[in-house]
Amino acid sequence: MQAFLMITEPLFAIPRSSELETVTITFEGESLTVPAGVSVAAALLVGGVRDFRSSAVGQAPRAPYCMMGVCFECLVEIDGVPARQSCIVTVQDGMEVRRQVGAASLDYVSFGKRS
Amino acid sequence: MTVVGGGLVGAAIAYGAARMGMHVCVLDQGDTAFRASRGNFGLVWVQSKGHRSPRYARWSRDAVKLWPALQKELLELTGIDAGLRQPGGFWLGFSDAEMRARFELLEGLDRQVGEIPFRMMDRSELQEYLPETGPTVAGGSFCPLDGHANPLMLLHGLHAALRLKGAEVITGIDIEQVRYDPGNAGFDVIASDGQRWKSERLVLAAGLGNAHLARQVGLHVPVTSTRGQVLITERLKPFLNYPTNKIRQTGDGTVQVGSTSEDVGLDDGTTTDKIEWLARRAVATFPVLARARLVRAWGALRPLTPDGLPIYQASVSCPGAYVATSHSGVSLAAAHSFVIGPWTCGYIERPPEFDVFLGDRFLDPNASFSHDH
Numbered sequence: 001m002q003a004f005l006m007i008t009e010p011l012f013a014i015p016r017s018s019e020l021e022t023v024t025i026t027f028e029g030e031s032l033t034v035p036a037g038v039s040v041a042a043a044l045l046v047g048g049v050r051d052f053r054s055s056a057v058g059q060a061p062r063a064p065y066c067m068m069g070v071c072f073e074c075l076v077e078i079d080g081v082p083a084r085q086s087c088i089v090t091v092q093d094g095m096e097v098r099r100q101v102g103a104a105s106l107d108y109v110s111f112g113k114r115s
Numbered sequence: 116m117t118v119v120g121g122g123l124v125g126a127a128i129a130y131g132a133a134r135m136g137m138h139v140c141v142l143d144q145g146d147t148a149f150r151a152s153r154g155n156f157g158l159v160w161v162q163s164k165g166h167r168s169p170r171y172a173r174w175s176r177d178a179v180k181l182w183p184a185l186q187k188e189l190l191e192l193t194g195i196d197a198g199l200r201q202p203g204g205f206w207l208g209f210s211d212a213e214m215r216a217r218f219e220l221l222e223g224l225d226r227q228v229g230e231i232p233f234r235m236m237d238r239s240e241l242q243e244y245l246p247e248t249g250p251t252v253a254g255g256s257f258c259p260l261d262g263h264a265n266p267l268m269l270l271h272g273l274h275a276a277l278r279l280k281g282a283e284v285i286t287g288i289d290i291e292q293v294r295y296d297p298g299n300a301g302f303d304v305i306a307s308d309g310q311r312w313k314s315e316r317l318v319l320a321a322g323l324g325n326a327h328l329a330r331q332v333g334l335h336v337p338v339t340s341t342r343g344q345v346l347i348t349e350r351l352k353p354f355l356n357y358p359t360n361k362i363r364q365t366g367d368g369t370v371q372v373g374s375t376s377e378d379v380g381l382d383d384g385t386t387t388d389k390i391e392w393l394a395r396r397a398v399a400t401f402p403v404l405a406r407a408r409l410v411r412a413w414g415a416l417r418p419l420t421p422d423g424l425p426i427y428q429a430s431v432s433c434p435g436a437y438v439a440t441s442h443s444g445v446s447l448a449a450a451h452s453f454v455i456g457p458w459t460c461g462y463i464e465r466p467p468e469f470d471v472f473l474g475d476r477f478l479d480p481n482a483s484f485s486h487d488h
Contacts, residue, residue: 103352
C-alpha cells in the first residue's frame with residue numbers, strides 16, 4: 001500500500017511560464033508547489049499524487065474520475081475536515097491535505113480551520 | 116401463475132409460489148414504473164404499527180419474526196445478502212407529552228395483541244444506546260423486534276432467487292388488461308404492445324397500477340399515493356448502532372433520513388423546502404449530523420389504501436385471481452413469501468381473520484377511513 005502513496009512522475013502537467021502564480025500545500029506532510037487558482041484535485045494530480053483515498057468498502061486505492069463534483073472518487077481530508085471533494089475546492093496556500101482513509105468520521109476536532 | 120408486478124410485493128409473493136414448485140411468470144413494468152420498492156426507507160418494523168388494527172399489528176409482528184428465515188434462504192440460494200439486522204429499534208420523542216402519548220399507544224397495542232414488547236426510555240437511558248442524541252430529544256421507545264435491511268439488495272435477491280427456482284421474470288412489460296376466461300378457467304394478461312400471457316392463476320401486485328387492473332377481475336382496490344422524500348449522506352464510520360424510525364445508518368455507512376408524507380398525486384420529485392425540513396430534524400435528533408454531507412435526495416410514492424392497511428383478496432367472480440397491495444414491502448416481505456405466496460397457489464388456507472384486509476371494506480358507504488401517512 002505504501003507504494004501507492006508515493007508521489008511519482010505526474011500524469012498531468014501545466015505548461016510552465018514565468019507569470020504562473022503558485023501556492024504551496026502539503027500532501028501527507030510532503031510539500032508541493034502547485035499552480036494557484038486550480039482545484040485541489042488538479043493541484044494534487046499535477047503534483048504527482050495518484051492515490052487520493054482508500055475505498056470505504058474494499059480499501060482499494062482511488063483517484064479522481066469525473067473532476068466535476070459528481071463521482072465522489074476524489075475525497076481527501078483538507079485541514080482536518082474529512083471526505084472533501086477535492087475537485088470542487090480551490091487550492092489555497094498552506095492547505096494541509098491528507099488521504100481519506102475509508103469512511104469519514106464525524107467526531108473530528110479541527111473543524112472549521114478554513115472555510 | 117402470472118404475477119403482475121416485480122416490485123417487493125410481487126417478487127416476494129412470486130418467490131413464495133416458485134419455491135413451492137409453482138411455475139411462475141413475473142411481469143415487471145420497467146423504468147417507467149413508479150417503483151416504490153426502489154425508493155423506500157428499508158425499515159423492518161413493528162412498533163406502533165396497527166394501533167387501529169390489532170390484526171395488522173399481529174401480521175407485522177409475525178412477518179418480522181419470519182424475516183431471518185428469508186434472509187438466510189436468499190443468502191444460501193443466491194449469495195445475495197439482503198442486509199437484515201434486527202438489533203431492536205427506537206422511536207424518539209421531543210416532549211413529555213409525546214412520550215406519554217407514545218406510552219399509551221404502545222401499551223394499548225401490547226395489551227390487545229401481545230408479544231410486541233417495548234420499553235420507554237428517558238433521555239439518560241436512551242443515551243446509553245444512542246450516545247449522539249441531541250439535547251432536544253426527551254426520550255424514546257424501544258422495541259427489540261425492530262430492525263432494518265437493504266431494500267435494493269432484497270429486491271435483487273428475490274429476483275435472483277426467482278430465476279434459480281425456474282420462474283420467468285420479464286421486464287419492460289406494461290400490462291393494460293387482465294381477462295378471465297371462464298370457458299378455459301384461466302386468465303389472459305395483455306400488454307400494451309399486444310403480447311399475451313395465459314395462466315390458471317393471476318396475482319396482481321402492481322402497486323399503484325392495482326386499482327385499474329383489479330377492477331377487471333372483480334376486485335375493489337382503491338389505491339392512492341403519498342410521496343415520501345428521503346435524504347442520504349456520504350458514507351460515515353458507524354455511529355448509530357440502532358435504527359430509529361426516521362434516521363438509520365445503513366450497512367454501507369450512509370445515513371438515510373426520512374421521510375415526508377405529501378399528497379401530491381403522481382409527482383415523485385424532490386423539493387428544497389422538504390429537504391431542508393428533513394435535514395433540520397435530523398440535526399436536531401443527532402447534532403453530529405451537521406457535519407455530514409448529503410449526497411442525494413429522492414422522492415418515492417407509497418401505494419396507500421384509505422386506511423393504510425394492506426389489501427389481500429381472492430376474487431369470487433374470477434376464481435384464481437388474487438390481489439395484494441401494501442406500502443410495507445420490506446417489513447412484510449417474509450410473510451408475503453412464506454404465507455401469501457402459498458395461499459395464492461391454493462396450497463394453504465387464507466390466514467385466519469383476514470376479512471379485515473378485504474378490499475371490499477372500502478365499499479361500505481357509512482365507513483370513514485384515515486391513515487398515518
